[in-house]
Amino acid sequence: MSLSKEEIADWFRNLQLHICSELEAEDGKAKFVEDNWQRPGGGGGHTRVIQHGNVFEKGGVNFSAVHGELSDRIMQALGLNDNQFFATGVSIVIHPINPFVPIIHMNVRYFELGDGTYWFGGGIDLTPHYIQKEDAQFFHSALKSTCDRFDADYYPEFKKWADDYFYISHRKETRGIGGIFFDRLKEDQSHTKEQRWNFVQAVGETFAPTYRHLVAKNKSAKYSDSNLQWRNLRRGRYVEFNLVYDKGTKFGLETDGRIESILMSLPETASWFYNFQPADNSLERETLDLLRKDIGWADN
């Protein structure tokens, strides 16, 4: 196998830097600040955070490449036979100021064991505070178009996976409009390792132009205090999802990961209003009604 883990990690690190400059260009004011950290058990990462920009209130673009030994508990949970692991990836969450600019999340990652077992995972999903159908269609069409270059089954399968994964079951709401989510991609009869990797790279490259389009379109939209309140309430739901359900967050908390890198996904400010009910026919009501699975945003 010519594709090495170092090569994958290097590519991810470059992707991180590229995405950061794209986001800085879109923001026009704030710059990413980088914290470098070492993992006591092996490896480390570069956490890059942007704050208090023209557009972005708080965003993190995290790169890590870590290695070491898995605990028995985790080996068992993941059904693995070797405890020597290597993991690398890029993880992004961006919280904009303007309520009409969506929150976005991306993760692309590679995992490898000492015995040669490996897989890719990741995805991109969007959490608009206000769902605008045109934007949702654009976003899903961009993901579908990337997926379709590799495998016609990818988009339908990974779109459903995202719908199921980004679901706040105690609220009976999806977190946002979903996107794609995939895990455990390895070579099989229809795909080589290189083909899987090329797909993951294409997902990574889809992030910046797609999000920049959505940000540019909405960043100058006028908003009111009540739009900000709704944004903060939706951010509260984002916090609920990440702390209660998100597997990456739970894994990080349980394995004593670098807490500030794990929880950089949380917004600067979030709100909980007791029993808030949006008015009939309001934009907020319309958004709530669209926070459900199985909407065919790319079907048009």
Add this chain to the structure above:
Amino acid sequence: MSLSKEEIADWFRNLQLHICSELEAEDGKAKFVEDNWQRPGGGGGHTRVIQHGNVFEKGGVNFSAVHGELSDRIMQALGLNDNQFFATGVSIVIHPINPFVPIIHMNVRYFELGDGTYWFGGGIDLTPHYIQKEDAQFFHSALKSTCDRFDADYYPEFKKWADDYFYISHRKETRGIGGIFFDRLKEDQSHTKEQRWNFVQAVGETFAPTYRHLVAKNKSAKYSDSNLQWRNLRRGRYVEFNLVYDKGTKFGLETDGRIESILMSLPETASWFYNFQPADNSLERETLDLLRKDIGWADN
């Protein structure tokens, strides 16, 4: 056994109403609003919420008395032999506006099975945004004094239990200064059921005068924007504890409880600042240094 579950539930309901009027008197402006709800599987509750007062930004005092059938999963998790359950209790979380007034939490509860198995549980704990030693000593001394009226072992045992329970392990911080926490109290060689119940009643009665003292002492303290930021950051930690660790919250989310009653414990606004480090010798630093277990607040 003369003490019936109806008698216990009635007493809890009266405790709820009494505490609400005490808190209204302390606030001087806002009034509790009551939502009555039915549980599809049996029973229901009265959720009372106070918002946007002079002193209290958001607070909930919840009473419930529910019954029905436990799922196999929960019976197994709790090690029970009968699936017919009855549960009643009062649960309180108060988030004040002024950063120098502490957040408080109380829970008193009674659980009974069809086969006659029963137990009491509960506790009171305090989460000051700024720990003031005099207040922490007052609070713990009040709890100790209540405990000591019943059993000299109660306070040391239940104080340690609270230290261990209200611990945010991923932050390596306690949530606040603890208090007392107890569970599975039933009759034994040294205590009758009535004695356990009298203790739980005494805990419930300790709440209002103790918290009113702390509120009255601090509610007029001057504060700055940076005090408010720190308050919001500590509230963020409160959210982390409740969503990641709190057993009552998790139980409620997993068993499809009334979500607005369960999550009324969350503050109106909370914040996460990336990698925030308080300045040396600041009040914030002093508080952080005191967010640890095993401080003998009642030892003086």
